[in-house]
Ligand SMILES: Nc1ncnc2c1ncn2[C@@H]1O[C@H](COP(=O)(O)OP(=O)(O)O)[C@@H](O)[C@H]1O
């Protein structure tokens with residue numbers, strides 16, 4: 555809506571996990587390198603955790619691009635509220651297995667054949683599961699069993715990446731998943747951005763959308779956006795998108811604290827110190843606050 559007004563070619567703050575908008579923060583870079591290394595190493599499970607909105611799905615989408623470019627076969631399960639039969643059916647669909655996809659026996663047989671064939675050609679196969687903290691126990695059990703498949707020459711036949719919210723780690727602590735847990739070779743926990751990253755992230759998204767030198771958000775406001783979003787990319791996107799929309803409605807090209815206040819009120823956003831009167835609010839570096847006090851009611 556506001557794109558033409560600011561000179562954007564496309565929406566800079568869309569909520570979709572689009573690799574074209576990737577901002578390569580040091581930790582996102584490292585997370586992606588870990589995922590890629592994990593797939594290549596053919597040794598076991600890789601776990602990616604992070605709070606809601608920190609960029610897990612975006613990382614998986616980048617991995618998907620990488621696997622496609624390398625012609626590595628993979629199944630990508632993004633809906634984790636499924637039962638074991640549906641899980642195998644989705645794998646069969648993604649890997650295009652020629653069998654009756656609703657028969658567990660047939661799928662397992664065809665899958666094994668497919669994996670061995672790939673391994674014989676020196677190729678590995680990946681299984682990516684997003685929102686894995688929601689998985690049912692029997693699906694996790696299937697994943698554990700698939701992780702057992704290996705060939706003496708090439709190692710594990712399938713490399714599994716499990717991504718999810720921090721409770722995924724706690725789920726994997728269950729006694730019946732001890733074996734799976736022991737075979738996790740890499741784990742990475744995505745943290746929210748630091749302040750410098752938040753500012754660069756915002757500029758980077760606006761540059762990718764067609765405005766290389768953004769001057770909508772002054773430095774003061776970038777600090778405020780960081781404080782209020784706690785460095786969580788999804789909240790930064792929502793905040794900036796709403797702020798741009800308000801600027802457009804007011805026909806102004808520079809966002810102000812008043813605009814941000816309105817946006818945060820609309821988002822029902824709470825942040826440390828945010829409910830105090832203006833002027834008393836702890837601002838910028840040096841003042842500590844309790845991150846657990848922060849929550850979005852969205
Ligand atoms: N490194 C990044 N570069 C660009 N956009 C990002 C990055 N990390 C997160 N985002 C954006 O933040 C939002 C939330 O990311 P997402 O991957 O869906 O988070 P999660 O899966 O952890 O909940 C998306 O709009 C995504 O585009």
Ligand SMILES: [Mg+2]
Nearest residue numbers: 610611612684
């Ligand atoms: Mg996600």
